[in-house]
Amino acid sequence: MNKYCIKEFLSNTLESHESTLKExxxxxxxxxxxxxxxKLRVIYDFDSYVRQNFDQRLLPASPDAIYVGNKKLYFIEFKNQNPSDIDKSQMKRKFESGTKILKEELLNGFY
Structure with a gap:
């Protein structure tokens, strides 16, 4: 494994959480x-990763999925409601928490 390739590192780490946007x-x-x-084949179910790796009583807020592009990471959150009804502070917490999990947990062993 190339020690400078985050995409490959996360692919190995999140392999069991591979999914699709539809799923x-x-x-x-x-x-x-x-x-x-x-069509976008390599999406990771971030909620699944969090449920598997954190105490169920203390689950941190997290985005639904993560997509690892060639040079960028994308968090994905699905909402089945009117855009004006989306709780912006909750969304902010989810993305901040997801970033913290990414930095402190998922990329912990990355060089």
Whole structure:
């Protein structure tokens, strides 16, 4: 493994959480997919990673998914509501917490 390749490092770390946009967009409450895209093949279910690696009683807020591009990382959050109804402070907490998990947990062993 190239010690400078975050994409490869995260691919190894998140392998068991590989998913698609469609799979990670499933809204259990309304029993529907919020996204039909299955072309972008390497998406990681970030919520799944958090549920597996953190105490269930103390789960940190986290984005739904993470996409690792060639030079950038993208957090993805699906919302099944009107944009004006989205709680901006909750979104901010999710992305801040996701960034903290990424830095302190996922990239902990990265050189």
């Amino acid at each position: 990670t967009s499933f809204d259990k409450t309304n029993n529907e997919y919020l996204c039909e895209d299955e």
